[in-house]
Amino acid sequence: MNGNPIIEFQGVSISFGDISANSEVSFSVSAGTIHGIIGENGAGKSTAMNILFGLYLADQGKVLIKGKPVRFQSSIDAMNEKIGMVHQHFMLAETLTALDNILLYQKGSAFSILRRDEQKKHLEAIAKRFGFEIDFDAKISELSVGAQQRLEILKILSQDSEILILDEPTAVLTPQEVQDLFCNLQKLKSEGKTILIITHKLKEVMSLTDSVTVFRAGKVITTKVTSESNLAELAELMVGHRLVTPQERSTAADSSQTVLRVSNLNAQMNSSKIHDINFHVHGKEIVGIAGVEGNGQDILVRSLIDKQGLNKKNFSGEVSVSGTMVSFPEDRLRFGCLPSRPVWENFFLGQQGLAKFNWGPFIRKTEILKSTKRAIENYDIRPTNEFLPFEKLSGGNQQKLVVARALSQNPHFILAAQPTRGVDIGAIHFIHNELRAARDHGAGVLLISSELDELMTLSDRILVLYKGRFIAEFHRENFSEITIGAAMGGVEVITKNAEFL
């Protein structure tokens, strides 16, 4: 790497209360490169980027932009230094148009009149130059997630930013959209922009970045030239120890047993619909449901866990589960837990019917605490405090608790919706292994995920959901990212031996 560093962190530290989020963070980024910032959840990578973008003020250390020390009090200061950030959760107002969402960021006095036509022409020119075309008159709610992200990037470009920070940009995109994004980012790089990309997907780091800085436990472990490193090395640096590669599966699906059978299911809720859904899950089998979010996954989950809750007129078909069933809800904070209540209560939640936890009308708190402690130990949930409010745990630890709770009941059927969303690589590994173990013990698993990698490592079969229908089925021996990705984008794949039952 040649070229001058455009960004330099020199011994930057910040702590929140007694938790040190960044300590002595030093690294530099060359102008006109794509730089990866990787690390597990809570490793401090987002904190460092938030300091760069003016959202946090460092306690110690210096940040230099083009060799000049800066101390941003707010993101406005950062924007004035031509730094822009695309947050993981888009900063867009759904009911307003794409154009209005950009206009918000243009300077002007309170009562100045918005010159929409003029601005639209100007923005269209920028969009064209960088290949970020979007329909400016569409409301945000009508735009695909990919288009919303293009809009966010365009927002930054329209302010002439030279440094772009992208926080987990691919989390919500289809494989095709990821390709388009990377293509566009390369184009921006060739225009001289510097791009920082926060991610935990190492494959993406390898294919996109020029250099990469690894964070672990609030510290920078190293900065590497990407081409001189490899996947395994980066993974190890990130986690701090070797990851055990999963053993090949030791058992075959038990086709004598069907734990879930869904026939002719049609259901609808709000704007999401599913049609003519037929499938089954055997014991000792993991069936994956692939698909871009918003293609009916939410209503499918609802139909499986709470068909009584759906209006009769919006539900028809047959769903039968044999044996006990547990589910990990997709959005654990909203549906799976009581965020402000202690860990032990959350562990108890959903198990309140178990005889061992009850004594007449009373709960047996010591018994529950004992079980919670055991789960905390077995699943390595940190901090090891069963009285801590659930929301104080990191995402990975929250999900571990949810998984621990579900699997401790030895279920016959497990519905796992986005089981590793927002979870770091170590915990992902752990959860995957637990799911495999449950399968080997005879459970059937329905895995709904937007991560193709996850589906391909775990599943025996993958069904692709597109606009509420299954449009393709793949068996393990035919898994390929390209064909499954195409099906997720709506390309029907005619598989000769596709059996839809």
Next chain:
Amino acid sequence: MDLFLFFTALFLATLRLATPLVFASLGGMISERSGIINIALESFMLMGAFVGAVAAHYSEHAWIGWMAAFLGGLAIAAVYAFFVIELRADQIITGMAFNLLAMGLIPFFSKILFNSTGSTPSLPLESRFSFEPLLVAALLVLALSWWLKNTRSGLWLLFAGENPQALLASGVSVKKVRWAAVTLSGGFAAWGGASLSLYLASSYSPLMTGGRGFMALASLIFGKWRPVPTFLACLLFALADAIQIRLQGVQINGTEIPVQFIQILPYIVTIIALAGFIGTSRPPKALGKEL
């Protein structure tokens, strides 16, 4: 001819009765569009009605009362803004508390000023209104509608209610926008109250708003938080009110319907409208959420 007269009278009554609702619902609109729930509208209206009547009584000019009402509304709404924006008090509970506060505070001042338990002295004929506040209301609807769509600060208001984080990220203070919106809503709602005490009647009488603050909120929801539809919703509720007044004393087969039943009409229309015909009305996304 009789029928023509009847409908003309009904139409005019509708317009008059709509005036307080229109002002109050516009007040509610700018507050709620900025993300602050405003069930304190009723108290802002009461305040406006009282302050307006008092100022008009002492100055002997209705329009001085009118301006004083606006200022009174700003003042009480600023206190509300302080509680819900600065102290982050629960917006529903604070709103209710303000409604109760106004009910207690007004008789208190009335006792001091006029030694009466609530009513203010009647305005003499010559110092009453010589213009139609409804015209002001209608112009305000158009102005607000244009302002929301076409100005930068209009866009700020929408973002404050839809995605305050985005507004913050663009460098605009969400708090300031909300402060401005809530205080202004007090001024407008107070005009709603003043149009009761200075225009539809000629003095303040206890609890004269009779739940119109809530009906204004209903219009706001029915009008999906947009100026013109909200205006039309106000007209609908005012029509029900006008019909109700006409129907009082009507006899069916020689028996008179008890007046209480007839007076329920506007409220029933409100409930039916909100429960049955509203379709999907989506409040601003960040409404009532803490920053």
